[in-house]
Amino acid sequence: MMRDMARLVVLAVLAALLSPAAPAATSPASPRADLPLAGRLVVVDPGHQLGNARHRVEIGQLVDAGNGETKPCNTTGTATNGGFPEATFTWRVARRLAARLRALGAEVVLTRTTNSRDDWGPCVDVRGRLGNAGYRGWERPADLKVSVHGDGSLSGGRGFHVIVAAKPDGHAASTAFARAVRGALHDRGFRSATYTAGGRGLTHRSDLATLNLSEVPTAMVELGNMRSVADARVMTSTRGQQRYAAALATAVRRYLG
Numbered sequence: 001m002m003r004d005m006a007r008l009v010v011l012a013v014l015a016a017l018l019s020p021a022a023p024a025a026t027s028p029a030s031p032r033a034d035l036p037l038a039g040r041l042v043v044v045d046p047g048h049q050l051g052n053a054r055h056r057v058e059i060g061q062l063v064d065a066g067n068g069e070t071k072p073c074n075t076t077g078t079a080t081n082g083g084f085p086e087a088t089f090t091w092r093v094a095r096r097l098a099a100r101l102r103a104l105g106a107e108v109v110l111t112r113t114t115n116s117r118d119d120w121g122p123c124v125d126v127r128g129r130l131g132n133a134g135y136r137g138w139e140r141p142a143d144l145k146v147s148v149h150g151d152g153s154l155s156g157g158r159g160f161h162v163i164v165a166a167k168p169d170g171h172a173a174s175t176a177f178a179r180a181v182r183g184a185l186h187d188r189g190f191r192s193a194t195y196t197a198g199g200r201g202l203t204h205r206s207d208l209a210t211l212n213l214s215e216v217p218t219a220m221v222e223l224g225n226m227r228s229v230a231d232a233r234v235m236t237s238t239r240g241q242q243r244y245a246a247a248l249a250t251a252v253r254r255y256l257g
């Protein structure tokens, strides 16, 4: 009896070893150190929140703007003429961007984790500070932050523009990253805005808390003008959102890689 059992076990082991369906030997989980963004920490900020319009009091509270003044916690964001909200656009692009960066080995933190009519915020001061060393217990600063928006200009113009904080010092890294964003968007066929930033696709502003309060290289990008019918067509489409995310992932990789 014991001998039969032993023979059965031997046969089973042999069958498993010889079976063409047997899975290939697996190595222990690799740290994926070979990936281009391994060890990098990136904050992705999807602008606004779907429920901001239903929480006017909450988003109206004044917060530090990072330039010596205060400003409202957040705004509703814009929308296409057809009613597609900026919050949903930024959420979809940010999620796709995060997935691409994680696939390249990066650790990614989003400034909001829902796109819900029941939620509001976070406020722009939180968006600005998230990624700074020491804030919310982070032991090390993020390597990079990208804030994703869509513009709402009634000018009829179209195209993207990248925004960097107009700080007296220390924004060279942010400007370099902003140039990488602009270059990657051009490479994907997107054009610099015709209606702002002097047509250069890059500008500096001093009134944005998201940029002012960040101590890590940070750029905000208005990926298109949602009030432009031509831009809205791209921004509301899955393919367009994927193209934006791919361009931003390329920019991050070029800058950090």
Ligand code: ZN
Pocket: 047, 048, 077, 078, 086, 149, 150, 151
């Ligand atoms: Zn916005």
